[in-house]
Amino acid sequence: MNNETKNIIEIKNLVKTFDDRSVLDGINLEIPEGEITVIMGGSGCGKSTLLRHLVGLLTPTEGSIMIDGENIVGISENGMNCVRRKFGMLFQGAALFNSLTVGENVALPLREHTDLKDTIIQIIVKVKLELVGLTGFEHFMPHQISGGMKKRVALARAIALDPKIVFYDEPGAGLDPITAAMIDQLILDLSRKLRITSVVVTHEMKSAFRIADKIVILRKGKILETGTGAQIQNSKNSYVQQFISGEPDGAIPLMQTSEAYLKGLLET
Ligand SMILES: Nc1ncnc2c1ncn2[C@@H]1O[C@H](COP(=O)(O)OP(=O)(O)O)[C@@H](O)[C@H]1O
Ligand SMILES: [Mg+2]
Secondary structure (H helix, E strand, C coil): CCCCCCCCEEEEEEHHHHHHCEEEEEEEEEEEEECCCEEEECCCCCCHHHHHHCCCCCCCCCEEEEEEEEEEECCCHHHHHHHHEEEEECCCCCCCCCCEEEEEEEHHHHHHHCCHHHHHHHHHHHHHHHHCCCCCCCCHHHHHCHHHHHHHHHHHHHHHCCCCCCHHHCCCCCCCHHHHHHHHHHHHHHHHHHCEEEEEEEECCCHHHCCCCEEEEEEEEEEEEEHHCCCCCCCCCCCHHHHHHHHHCCCCCCCHHHHHHHHHHHCC
């Protein structure tokens, strides 16, 4: 990060407990503007929970979250709606409306949040579809296109309002490796061409190394390590190394329950 880069998001001592169980346990994290930050970790470590806090869907038990200079913790609903206009989201299961054309799906945020004339909206929709490589697809229905293309339409919709930040939760989930790599390339392109800040949550190591300026490794609600791809690859931390190699044996123990289950299987 050079000296002129500012942090567009600053998270301080973020704690979240659900029914006395702490899921986020004192997260301190800075997200530089215009870069791609990837939040990585095994399933259940709190990645989606962290992301849901950043977009104002969850309220922290403790801590503060500054987005573009504004603390969103304790902000009014109106205030949050204003902040939300600055970002786009591509969340797991964020489906298209099947009864609307591709173009109308992309146009939705523009119709909802602006007073732009229809002719202008049509032009913006064309531009956004071009950015995700779907020129000429505006009249298709969602059922006529592939899963990867649907993801791209959802991405075009996420950038419809020219957001400063785009949040992605497992963007490659449910896609074949080649299509997932195409989505990664798109995230890179959008970030570089439009200088969009990207925050990507994933458990896919390959994808993280492909796109990240900065990787954050989360474990059991805490940040274990932060660094560039190269720094993470050279990490001395045994958990990080096991996560990278994907080996079953190492610092990450089998869950007690599954150990007991396996023993049970062997004994019968
Ligand atoms: N609304 C909730 N109420 C109770 N527990 C939750 C809630 N949301 C998430 N959790 C728990 O928090 C942990 C982290 O979940 P999540 O953030 O979805 O993990 P990840 O996205 O890293 O797989 C899990 O154990 C999950 O069961
Ligand atoms: Mg998740």
